[in-house]
Amino acid sequence: MNESTKTKKALRGSLFALFLCIVLLIGTTFAWFTDTASTGVNKIQSGNLKVDLEVATAWDDNGTVTKWESAKDKTLDFKKAKGAEEDQILWEPGCRYKLPEIRIVNKGNLALKYRLKIDGIKGDAKLNEVIDWTIGDNTIDEEKVLNAGKNSEPMTIQGHMQESAGNEYQGLSIDGISITVYATQASVESDSFGPEYDQNAAYTISAKDANGLTKAIKDAKAGDTITFDENVAITPVVEDTTEQTLVPQTVLNKSATLNLAGKKLTVDGAAADYGKASPLIMNVDGADTNVTIEGDGEINCEAGNNQVYGINITNGASLTIKDGKYYGAMTAIQVQKGSLTIKGGFFDMAPTCKAQVPQYAKYVVNAIDSAYKDGTAKISITGGTFVNFDPSANPEGTGTSYVADGYKVTSEKQSNGDTWYTVVKK
Template sequence: MSNAKNTKRSLIVSGLSLAVSCALLLGSTFAWFTDSVVNSNNRIASGELDVDLLYKTGETYASVQKDTNLFKDNALWEPGYAEAVNLKVKNLGSLALEYRLSVNIVNETESVNVNGDPFKLSDYIQFAVIDGEQIYATGAEAVAAAEAAGPTSIAALDVNETGVLYPDGKGTSEEYVTLVVYMPETVGNEANYAADAAQPQIDLGVNLTATQTPYETDGFGNDQYDADAAYADVYVADTAALMTAIENAQDGDIIGLNADFSLEQQLALDKEIVLELNGKTITIPDNADLNTTPIRVNAGGKLTITGDGVIDATDASDDVVPVSAMGGELIIQEGTIQVDTPNESCVYAMYGGTVTITGGTFVNNSTEDYAYGDGAPLTLNVSNGNPGTITVTGGTFQGRNPADGDDNLGGTFVAAGYQSTQVAENTYIVTPADTTPVISRDGLADALQDVAVAGNKDVSIQIAQDVADVTGIKTANGNSLKVDFGGNTVSVAQPVGSAGTETNGMQLLQGSMVTLKNGTYKPSSSTVQILVQNYSDLTLEDVTLDGTSSSNCGYIISSNCGDVVIKGDTDIIAPAGKIALDVMHWEGTGYEDEGTSITFDETMTGTVDGKIEVYCQRGDQTVKPVEDGGATLTIKGGTFMNTGLTLEEFKAFVPAGYVATETADGVYTVTAE
C-alpha cells in the first residue's frame, strides 16, 4: 500500500540501468560489451505490499543491488556470441500484486564506422525475452532459442511482461523470465567504429513496477481492482535519457524518474506528457544553455507533474523560472519546486498558458524582498504584457501568498471555493473553503479541541503533510468532524478515552458525525489498543486504518453504537491474530436502543485483514449470532482475509444481490451478482 491513496498504490519497485557498450576492433571479427547496474531502489516495501527482483548467480537467486553485474565480467563478444540472464520476480508480501517488467532504451551514444557512415549500436544487437528459467549449454543454444522466440534489435525494443503474483501459499508467488542478448554472426564493419570516433554505447532500462491488486476472479475472486493505477511507460536516470524518452513518447505517456540528476538541456514540450518524479530530484544548475525557462510547456503541449519528488533550482540564476506554461497547459499535482531568487518564481505562465495546481510544495528561499516590488519573494507569477492564468486548489507555498495574485496585475491565484491560510511565517496552505489546514501535532490538537466538547460544531480539517505521534481524536455529542488526510499519514501515540481507560486512537462518541478520507491513520505507541472506538455515525472513504505497527493494537474498529459506512479503496489491517472489525450491541446501556451497524457499500474495493466479531453483549454473556438485530454487518464489496469465519459464517453478512467467493484458504471476495 502507498501512503498516498490518490496514487492508487502505485509502487516503483526496481529501476536498472544496464550499460551496454561495444567496440568492433579494426581488422578483427569480435566485439565486447560490459555491463553495470545502477539501482538505488531495487526493492520497496509498503505495508504488506513487498516485491523483489532477483537474478541467478550460480545455483541460487540473489536480489539485484546497486553494483550487481548481470553479465560476465570482461566477456569478449564476437558475432554469434550470446549471454542469457535469468531473472525472478518474487512476491514477498501478504497482498496480491500486478507487476510489469519492461525493457527500453534510456540513452544511446551514436558513432561513425570505419566507412565514415553514422550508425547506432542498437541496430545490431539482438534481444529476446523468453518466459521461464531457461538454461542453455552454449551460446548457440541461446541464440537458437532467441530466434525461435522472435528476437528484435535493441533499437526496436518494446518489452512489457506483465503478470499477477499472489502471497506465498495463496497461488503463484513468483515468476521467471530469461533475457537473451546476442550479436548476430552477420555483423561486420558497418558496426565497426572508427579509431577517432566516439565509442558507441547503449543504456538500457530494465524496470519492474507493481501495484496492489485484490485477489482476482481467476485466482482470488475480484476483478474490480485499482482501475486508476498507472505504470510509467519509461524510466529515466539522466538528461539524455529524458530527452530520448520525450522524443519517442506518444501523447499521454508517463515518464518516470529512477535516479536524481542535473538537467543539462532545456526541456521544451509540445506533447502531452506525465512526469512522475518518483521521489527523485531534478536539479536545475546555473547553466546558460537552459535559458531562463528550463522546463517549459509550449503551445499544444501538456505537462502533468506528479510523484513525491523535487525540482530544485536553488543554485540557478536569479532570472530562472524552473517550470513554466508558455502557451501550453501545466498541471502540478505533487512534488516540490524550489528556487532562491528575488527576481522570479517557482512557476510562471505566459502567452495564454494555463497552470493548474492541485497539490505540491512551492518554496522560494530568498531572504530578500521581491526585486520589482514590495513584499515576499514570489512563488507564482504571470507575464505582465502577455499573461497566462494560474489556478490553485491545493498546495503549500513558502514565499508570496498565492491569494495575493500577480505582483503587477493583482487578482488572486486561488480558485473560488478555496482558501489560503497562513500556517507559519511566509508559509501558506490552500485548502477548500472553511477547512483548517494541519501540519503539526499541536495544530491538529488545536483544530480538534472544539469537537471534543458537546455542542453543535462543524469542523473540517485538511492534513497537509504527515503528522507523527499525535494525541488521539475525540468527538462529542452534536458535533460534526470531517478529516481529509490529503494522502498523508497520521500516527497516534497518546490515546484517548474515558477516564482510566485511555486506550483509543479515536473515541468517536454517540451523537457525533465523522468522515475520514484519503489517507492513513495508525498507532505509533503500544498504548493504543483500539485504533477506532466508535459510537458515532462514521463514514470511511479511501482511507487506511493500519494497526500493524503495534502488536498491542487488538482492535482496528470497535463499534458499539451508530452507523458506519465504509466505501472506496479503504483498507482495515489488524496485527496478526487481532480483530479488524468488532460490531457489538451493548445491552443494558445508553447505546442499547440505537444499536450499531457497519456497512461496506457497493463501492468498496479495499481489503480487510483481521478477525471479524459480530455479537450482543448481555451482561457478562456474549451472544452470537445476534438475536435482536442490534448489531449488523453488511458486506457488498471488498476482499476479506484472516477473518476467523468459515465461508458459510461469512455469507451471513452478504445481502441478496451479492455473492461471496472463497478465492483462497480463508480469503473471501464479495461482488455483485
C-alpha cells in the first residue's frame, strides 16, 4: 500500500468519525429542545350568579321572623293593624301600609348588586301614581351589594299615599303588589389585576310581550340591557291627529342595549286604523340617549300597506345597529334628528310594501333631507346588506353616501330579481 492510499484511508476514517460526532451532537441538541417539565394546576371553576327573593311567612310572639319562603310568583299582601278588619285595606291621603318582611338571598358564588322594582299591582294601577314606596329611609330602587352565599337583612317595604292626592283617586284600591329583583355582578372578586373587570356589569331586564317591553324600558336605567325572552307583537294604536305623521308604539328614551336574542319585534300593519297618521314601532328619542341593538333578532313592520315605519331617531339620539333583520313599509330606520351607525344586519322593505311600491326601496334607510343637509341627521354604514338600495349611490343627492370612509359596496343579483348591496371594508 503506498503512502497516498494510507493517507486517503486515514482521511476517510477521520471524516467518518467527525460525521458520527456531528450526528451525536445533533441528537443531543434535538433532545434538549424537546425536553418537557410539568406541574400541577389548581382546578378552574367558572362563577355563577343566582339570586332569590324570599318573604317572611311566620313570626314568633316578639315579631321575629321564624320562617322564610321563596316569593317567586307570589303577590304580597299588606299587613293590617291589630284589631283592623281582615278584609279591608283603605287608602286615603297620608295613610301608610307595609308588606311582610322580604330578603334577598345570594345563592351563587359571585357577589352581586341588585335593585328592586314594584310591579304587578293587585287592584287599581292608577292609585300607584300617588303612592311613594320606600324601604326604611331609602327609595326602593336603590342599588345594593350582596356577597356570595349571603342573605340581606330583612327589609320592610312601605307605601305612603301622598297627602296631596285628589278626589280622582277615591274608590280605588291596591290590595297587594309584586316585586322584581334585578341583579348583576358586583365589582368584588378579583382577577390577576384587581376587581375592575366587572365594575361596569349591566343589569338585564326581560321583555316578554308588548306590556313587558314598555315596563322593561321604564325599569331600565342608563347602561342596562333589555333582553327579549319571547317574540313581542304590538297591536298598533294610532289616533286621528294632524300634529304627527308617525305615532310611536314604543319610546326608548334612555341609553340601553336592546338585545333581541333572536326574537322578533313586530307591529301588525293590517290592524292599524291609520286616520291621519302612521304607526311607528319604536322611537329612539333624546340627546342623551345612546342605544345599541344586537342579538341577531328581527324588527318587522308586518304591513298591510306602505305606511308602517320601523325605527325613528329624534331629538339628537344615537342608534347603533350591530346585526339582525329590519323590514320597513316603507322605511326600516329613519333619522329625523340624531345619528345612525350600522355595523351589520339585513335591511329590506316589508313584502306587502315591496309589492305595492318597489321604487321606494331607496327609503329603507333614510335621513330627513333638510336635517341631513344641515348636519343634524347623520348616517354612517360600515357593514350590512341592503335590498335594492345602494347606500353609496347618492342617497341624499349628487355626491352623497351613507357609507363610511374606508368601506365600499358590493352587489349580487338574486334569483327573484332583487339586488343585494353589501357594505364591506376596502
